[in-house]
Amino acid sequence: MTRMPLLGTRNFVLNVVGDFAPENVRVIVKPEHKLPEEIAANVYSNWMKTLEDKAKTFTGDVKIDTDYKPMPRLLVDGRPKMFAGPLMRIDNYQVRNGKFTIEGSPTNYAASMATQNTDPYGIIDKHGMSGLANSCALSATPIFKNKDGEDVIQTFGRMNLGEYPFYTGTAAGNVSVVREDAVSRTAYSEISEETGLVPRVEFPDDLKKLGLVKESSDIEKMRFSNGLYGVVIKDRDKNGNVVSERKAITYNEKPSIQGMVLNVDIEDYTKDNAIKPHFKHEFMVYQPTGIDVDTYESMELWKRAEEKEHASVNYVRATMDGVKEFLFDTQTMPNRAMPVTQAVVLYSVKKRHGIEGIRNLIGELNEKFPIGDDHPLYSRTDAIRKGGYDIGTFVQ
Numbered sequence: 001m002t003r004m005p006l007l008g009t010r011n012f013v014l015n016v017v018g019d020f021a022p023e024n025v026r027v028i029v030k031p032e033h034k035l036p037e038e039i040a041a042n043v044y045s046n047w048m049k050t051l052e053d054k055a056k057t058f059t060g061d062v063k064i065d066t067d068y069k070p071m072p073r074l075l076v077d078g079r080p081k082m083f084a085g086p087l088m089r090i091d092n093y094q095v096r097n098g099k100f101t102i103e104g105s106p107t108n109y110a111a112s113m114a115t116q117n118t119d120p121y122g123i124i125d126k127h128g129m130s131g132l133a134n135s136c137a138l139s140a141t142p143i144f145k146n147k148d149g150e151d152v153i154q155t156f157g158r159m160n161l162g163e164y165p166f167y168t169g170t171a172a173g174n175v176s177v178v179r180e181d182a183v184s185r186t187a188y189s190e191i192s193e194e195t196g197l198v199p200r201v202e203f204p205d206d207l208k209k210l211g212l213v214k215e216s217s218d219i220e221k222m223r224f225s226n227g228l229y230g231v232v233i234k235d236r237d238k239n240g241n242v243v244s245e246r247k248a249i250t251y252n253e254k255p256s257i258q259g260m261v262l263n264v265d266i267e268d269y270t271k272d273n274a275i276k277p278h279f280k281h282e283f284m285v286y287q288p289t290g291i292d293v294d295t296y297e298s299m300e301l302w303k304r305a306e307e308k309e310h311a312s313v314n315y316v317r318a319t320m321d322g323v324k325e326f327l328f329d330t331q332t333m334p335n336r337a338m339p340v341t342q343a344v345v346l347y348s349v350k351k352r353h354g355i356e357g358i359r360n361l362i363g364e365l366n367e368k369f370p371i372g373d374d375h376p377l378y379s380r381t382d383a384i385r386k387g388g389y390d391i392g393t394f395v396q
Helices: 043-055 109-114 120-131 180-193 293-298 301-303 319-329 339-368 380-386
Strands: 001-005 010-020 027-031 063-064 073-076 077-083 086-096 099-108 138-145 149-159 171-174 197-199 218-223 229-237 242-251 256-263 281-293 312-318 393-395
Touching: 010 086, 010 099, 010 319, 010 339, 027 180, 043 063, 043 073, 043 077, 043 109, 073 293, 077 171, 086 138, 099 109, 109 256, 138 180, 138 256, 138 339, 171 180, 180 256, 180 281, 180 301, 197 281, 218 293, 218 339, 242 281, 256 339, 281 293, 281 339, 312 319, 319 339
Parallel strands: 010 393, 027 099, 138 281, 197 242
Antiparallel strands: 001 393, 010 256, 063 073, 073 077, 086 099, 138 149, 138 171, 149 312, 218 229, 229 242, 256 281
16 A cells, blocks of 8 residues: 555545455444534534525425434425434544555534534634544445446436435445444445345345345345346335335445545535535445446336435446546536545546546546635645644555
């Protein structure tokens, strides 16, 4: 593992670049981190304001449920739209001898919004990294095959979500468990929930052990009429009656964890046209499936999540030209992609073009969309280093 100067754009920074098998990415579970008192005291009021602002973007029966614990939640027509769910905090990390080790502890979404998405750099200036909830997320790129045999990356048009509504994203979500296999477990979960793909396992009940299927569900292996293999999952009520049935396609290869990126976006705005701050680590996962995209699309599995998250599905060619076109087209609205989506798609060129391919594309991006001397992260890297945060880019 070598160390490079900080490598990134105005919207994301590459912390770790590599190709790690799931078993080589390990979380060491630590006790809950305590925020400084003056920060912790503002979490509730900040969260309430976040819910109130978000409530204005919905129609229908919109309600803030203040009785919900541990923090209020936003309900729309009786369904939860925002809640302060559990997250994993990154306390520290290191990369050594091909292994990526993270020290992680429990935090929650309200604390994350009150620090990382409110005034992260002001907090860092005063309290260092200890002032941030420092929660993390994960983005995955399921890779299919098009009719020309090229790899293509699945992306989605996002709906009115809590973060980055109506942007382009991939299968993604917060890391909400704190356990040794938190990263790979989150990868399996997000890919399954958003794409309808599950890993091929020896015994169907192994999907329950991965947390992808409820313990009470029935699972049957299946070869579908289009030749794809998968499972049929049936959920039952307390009386044993089938209340829902869904299909999932299976894939063979384990997810490859490509590293970690830091979202430092300075071009996301509130409805009042104010900059919406971001400071969040996100793991990047490359998931080859070998599945023909047209055959997959014929089953419309991703649409089962449409009501919750997805407005559309699109595919990016995982070639230098395809990735470059995507990166330049999605830097600005109305087609803008989340910064981490830009980063994880960028990583797809690493297998063929190496770190130099990534560096060259980042150089072109920065030439057309300059970082700027006043960027809140890049203008204080020395101060952040002195505060004990090991800022830089590790390359495996």
